[in-house]
Amino acid sequence: MFAFVVRRAAYGFLTLLGVLLLLFALFFLYASPHEMARRAVGEKAPPEVLEQWIANHGYDKPKLWNPEHPLDTLLVDHFRRTLSFDFGRSDADGTPITQRLREGMGPSLALAIPSFVLGLLFSVALGLFVAYFRETYIDRMGVVLCVLTMSISTLLYIIGGQFLLGKLLRWFPISGFDASPSVIVRFLMLPLLVSLADGVGGSVRFYRTVFIEEGSRDYVRTARAKGCGDLRVMTHHVLRNALIPILTRVVVAIPFLFTGSLLLESFFGIPGLGSMTVDAIHGNDFATLRAMVFIGSLLFIGAQIATDVSYTLVDPRVRLE
Amino acid sequence: MEAHVVSNLVVALLLAGAAALAIGVRRNDLWRASAVELARRRPIALGVVGVYLAVALLDSVSWVGGGDAGAGGNALDLHRPRSLIDRAFPLDLDEKSYSAPLASVEFYGGAPLDHPGRHLLGTDILGRDVLHLTLEGTRVALLVGGFTSLIVIPLALLVGVSAGYFGRRIDDVAFFVMSTLASIPNLLLLIALIMAMGRGAVQVCVAMGVTSWVGFCRIVRGETLKLRELDYVQAARALGVSEPRLIWRHILPNLMHLVVITFVLLFSGLVLFEAILSYLGIGIDGSWGQMIDQARDELARDPIIWWNLAAASSALFALILAVNFVGDAVRDVLDPRTLRERQ
Numbered sequence: 046m047f048a049f050v051v052r053r054a055a056y057g058f059l060t061l062l063g064v065l066l067l068l069f070a071l072f073f074l075y076a077s078p079h080e081m082a083r084r085a086v087g088e089k090a091p092p093e094v095l096e097q098w099i100a101n102h103g104y105d106k107p108k109l110w111n112p113e114h115p116l117d118t119l120l121v122d123h124f125r126r127t128l129s130f131d132f133g134r135s136d137a138d139g140t141p142i143t144q145r146l147r148e149g150m151g152p153s154l155a156l157a158i159p160s161f162v163l164g165l166l167f168s169v170a171l172g173l174f175v176a177y178f179r180e181t182y183i184d185r186m187g188v189v190l191c192v193l194t195m196s197i198s199t200l201l202y203i204i205g206g207q208f209l210l211g212k213l214l215r216w217f218p219i220s221g222f223d224a225s226p227s228v229i230v231r232f233l234m235l236p237l238l239v240s241l242a243d244g245v246g247g248s249v250r251f252y253r254t255v256f257i258e259e260g261s262r263d264y265v266r267t268a269r270a271k272g273c274g275d276l277r278v279m280t281h282h283v284l285r286n287a288l289i290p291i292l293t294r295v296v297v298a299i300p301f302l303f304t305g306s307l308l309l310e311s312f313f314g315i316p317g318l319g320s321m322t323v324d325a326i327h328g329n330d331f332a333t334l335r336a337m338v339f340i341g342s343l344l345f346i347g348a349q350i351a352t353d354v355s356y357t358l359v360d361p362r363v364r365l366e
Numbered sequence: 367m368e369a370h371v372v373s374n375l376v377v378a379l380l381l382a383g384a385a386a387l388a389i390g391v392r393r394n395d396l397w398r399a400s401a402v403e404l405a406r407r408r409p410i411a412l413g414v415v416g417v418y419l420a421v422a423l424l425d426s427v428s429w430v431g432g433g434d435a436g437a438g439g440n441a442l443d444l445h446r447p448r449s450l451i452d453r454a455f456p457l458d459l460d461e462k463s464y465s466a467p468l469a470s471v472e473f474y475g476g477a478p479l480d481h482p483g484r485h486l487l488g489t490d491i492l493g494r495d496v497l498h499l500t501l502e503g504t505r506v507a508l509l510v511g512g513f514t515s516l517i518v519i520p521l522a523l524l525v526g527v528s529a530g531y532f533g534r535r536i537d538d539v540a541f542f543v544m545s546t547l548a549s550i551p552n553l554l555l556l557i558a559l560i561m562a563m564g565r566g567a568v569q570v571c572v573a574m575g576v577t578s579w580v581g582f583c584r585i586v587r588g589e590t591l592k593l594r595e596l597d598y599v600q601a602a603r604a605l606g607v608s609e610p611r612l613i614w615r616h617i618l619p620n621l622m623h624l625v626v627i628t629f630v631l632l633f634s635g636l637v638l639f640e641a642i643l644s645y646l647g648i649g650i651d652g653s654w655g656q657m658i659d660q661a662r663d664e665l666a667r668d669p670i671i672w673w674n675l676a677a678a679s680s681a682l683f684a685l686i687l688a689v690n691f692v693g694d695a696v697r698d699v700l701d702p703r704t705l706r707e708r709q
Contacts, residue, residue: 056545063546071562192694196634196687198641200658201679208665300551307553308642326557326646338558341551349549 046357046364050350057346062124064342069123072331078104078119081136084329132336137328142336145321152222153317156233156309157302160240165295168245169284172252177279179257187249194246203312206239220314236313240306248294255290259283288359296352300344370428370447377426400699408695414688421501422508425451451501459484461493467673488673490660499657500677506653507685510571510640511633517575518632519625522583527613527621529583530590540587544580552577553642560648567650570643574636582628586621593617623700630693634686641682654678 072081082098083090104119126133132142175187211219217235259265260283268278310319318337325333356363391397405412428449461480464473470482479485487496529540547555559573593599594617602616644655661675 057549059542060546060549063542064550067546067550068558071558076562076564192690193687196683196690198638198655198658198679198682198686200641200645200655201675201683204658204662204665204675208670212665308645322554322557323646326561326648329561331561334554334558334561338550338554341554342549345549345551 046354050354053350053353057350060346061339061342064339065124065127068335068338069120072335073104073119073123076331081329081331127335127339132339133332135325135330136332137325137330142333145333146318146336146340149316149318149321151224151317152315153310153319154302155224155229156236156240156315156317157306159233160237160306161298161302163237164241164244164248167241168248169252169291171245171249172256173279173284175249175253176256176260176283177275179253179260184253187253191246191250191253194242195250197243199243199308202239202243203308206235206242207312210235210238220312222313222315232313232315236306236309236315240309251294252287252291255287256283259287262286285359289356289363292355292359293352296348296355297345299351300341300348368447370430370449373426373428377423380423403699404692404695407699408692411688411691411695414684415692418504418508418685418688421451422505425449425502425505428452451498455495455498456481459495459498461485461489463489463493464491464671465489465493473669473671487677490657490674491664496674496677499652500654500681502652503654503657503678503681504685506567506650507637507640507682509567510574510650510653511636513571514574514578514636515629515632517572518579518582519629521575522579522586523618523621523625525579526583526586527590527617530587531594531613531617537587540583544583547576548580556639556643557646557648560643565648570640570648570650574639578632578636582624582632585624585628589621589624590617593620627693627697627700630689630696634689634693637682637686637689654682658682 078099079095081104082095086094086098130143132146134140135142135145171187175184178184178187207219210216218232219235222232223229256279260279264286265278265282268282269275273282307319307322309315310317311323314320321333322337324330325337391401426449428447430445430447459481462472462477465471465479465485465488466473467486467488468483469479469485469488471478473488485495485497487500490496490499525540525543529537550558556573556577559576560569563569563573599612599616602612607616640649640653641655641658643649644653645659649655649659657674657678661671661678664671664674
C-alpha cells in the first residue's frame with residue numbers, strides 16, 4: 046500500500062505540473078502581461094503607467110527563454126514560486142496573497158464544515174428513507190421532489206432565502222459575519238439552510254440509486270432469510286456495503302471546503318476564500334486567481350489519493366497494489 | 367458577414383440537421399422504438415421543450431426593415447435587424463421605468479404609462495417589456511446548452527475513441543490531459559478560462575466546453591475499450607475492414623446512445639451554470655441569469671419589484687425541469703442496464 050501511495054503521489058505531482066503549465070499558458074501566453082496590465086490600470090492609461098505596472102509585478106521578464114540567464118524567465122518563476130507557496134502580491138491591491146489565504150481559511154471552514162457534515166448526514170438519511178420505501182408512492186414523491194429542487198437555480202435559493210427568512214420573517218440577519226462564538230451561529234444559519242436546500246436533491250437521488258442497487262444483492266436476501274428486520278438490513282447491511290460509492294462522492298468534495306463556496310460567501314458577506322475569488326474576478330486580479338486554482342487542484346489531487354486509501358478502511362477486500 | 371445573417375444561416379443548418387436526424391431515427395428500428403417510447407412516457411415535458419425550441423428559433427430568424435417606429439419609437443430601431451419575436455412587439459413599447467404587470471401607471475411616482483395594460487409581465491428599470499426580455503432569454507439559454515454540447519461531444523468522442531481504440535501513447539497523453547483538467551475544481555477552471563479569454567457568449571461556451579468534456583470522454587474511452595474486444599469487432603477486423611471504417615461503422619454507432627444521454631443530462635447543468643456565471647459578472651448578456659442577478663437589488667426596494675425575478679426564474683425553472691424529466695426518461699429508454707432491469 047505504501048508503494049501505491051508513493052506512485053499515486055508521483056502521478057499527482059505530475060498532474061500538478063500540468064495544472065501549472067495550463068495556468069502559464071492561459072495567463073502568460075494566451076492573455077499576455079500587457080493585456081493584464083491594460084485591464085488592471087484601464088484602457089486609456091499612458092504607456093509609461095502600463096510599463097510601470099508590468100515591472101512592479103515582475104511580469105517584465107522574457108516569457109520562455111532568456112539567452113543571458115536561462116533560469117530568469119517568467120515560466121521558471123511561475124513554477125518555482127507557486128510550488129514553494131510564494132504567491133506574491135495581488136494584482137489588484139498589492140496585498141500579499143499568502144497572508145490573505147491564511148486569513149480567509151477560517152471563515153470559509155466555519156461555513157463549509159457544518160454545511161458539509163449536515164448535508165451528508167441529512168442526504169444519506171433521506172436517501173435511506175426513500176430507498177426503504179422503494180416502489181411506493183413515498184419513493185415516487187421523493188424522486189419527483191428531488192428533480193424539482195434540482196431544477197431551481199442556486200441564485201434563486203439564495204435570493205429567496207435572504208428575502209423570505211431574512212427580510213420578511215426577520216429570523217436571521219440577511220448577511221454579515223462575526224467570528225466571536227456567541228453570534229457566529231446567527232450569521233451562519235441562513236447560508237447553511239440555503240446550501241442544504243440547494244444540494245440535497247441531487248445527493249438524495251444519488252444515494253437512493255446506490256441503496257436500491259445494493260438492496261437487490263444476494264446477501265440482502267440472505268440477511269432477510271435469517272430473520273433480520275427491514276430496518277436492520279438497511280442500516281447494518283446495505284449502508285455498510287454502500288460506503289464505497291458514498292466515499293467516492295464525499296472525499297472528492299472535501300477540497301471544496303477550503304476553496305469555499307463562491308456564491309454563498311459573497312452573497313452572505315463571509316470574508317472567506319470564496320469571497321476572495323469573487324473579488325479577484327471583479328478586480329481582474331490574476332495572481333490571486335492563479336493561487337486559488339493551484340490550491341484547489343492541490344487539495345483535489347490529495348483528496349483523490351485519500352479516497353483510494355479510504356477504500357481499504359471500509360472494505361477489507363480492497364487491496365491496493 | 368453580419369451577425370443576423372450568420373444567425374439565419376445557422377438556423378437553416380440546424381433545421382436541416384434536425385430533419386436529417388429525424389429521417390435517420392425513422393429508418394432505424396431500434397431508434398424509432400426508443401423515440402416512440404420516449405414520446406409515450408414524457409409527452410408534456412417534450413412539449414414544453416418543444417415550445418422553448420420554437421421560441422428560440424423564432425428569435426433567431428431576423429432581418430432589417432419593415433414595421434413602423436410609431437409615435438414614441440426610435441427611428442434608428444428600423445435599421446437594426448429584428449427577429450420574429452421582436453416583431454411581435456411594437457417598436458415603441460418601452461416605458462420610462464418600472465411598471466407592474468398590466469398596470470396603467472408607473473410603479474414609483476404613478477405617472478401614466480404610454481401603453482397602459484399592454485405589459486403582461488410589467489417593465490424593468492429601463493422600461494423594457496419583461497415578457498419580451500424573458501422570451502429573448504430563451505435563445506441565450508438554448509445557445510449555452512446547445513453550442514457547448516456541440517463543442518463537448520465531438521471533442522470527447524474524438525479523444526475518447528482514439529484513446530480507447532489505439533491505446534498506448536495516445537491513451538497515456540489523453541489520460542494525462544484529462545486528469546490534469548479534472549483535478550482543477552470546475553468553477554475555478556471556468557473562471558480562469560473566461561478571465562484569460564475575455565468575456566462574451568462564445569468565450570463562455572468554449573470555457574464550459576473545456577470544463578465539461580472530460581467526464582463524457584472517460585465514459586467513451588471505457589466503452590471503446592470494451593467494444594474493441596467484442597467478437598463482432600474482432601470478426602470485422604479479421605475480414606479486413608479498414609480501421610477508420612471499423613470505428614465509423616462498428617464502434618461509433620454503439621456509442622450513440624451515450625451521446626444522447628449525455629447531451630440531455632449535460633444540458634440542464636450548463637444552463638444552470640450560466641446563471642451562476644452571470645452573478646459573478648462573467649455570464650452572457652441577455653440571459654435569465656442576468657435578469658435574476660439584477661433582481662437582487664429589486665427585492666431590497668420598498669415596495670419590492672417581483673415580476674422581473676418571477677418571470678426569469680420561472681422560465682428557467684420550467685425549462686430545466688422539463689429537460690430533467692426528459693433526461694431521466696431518455697436514460698431509462700436508452701441505457702441497456704436499465705433495459706435489462708425492466709424486462
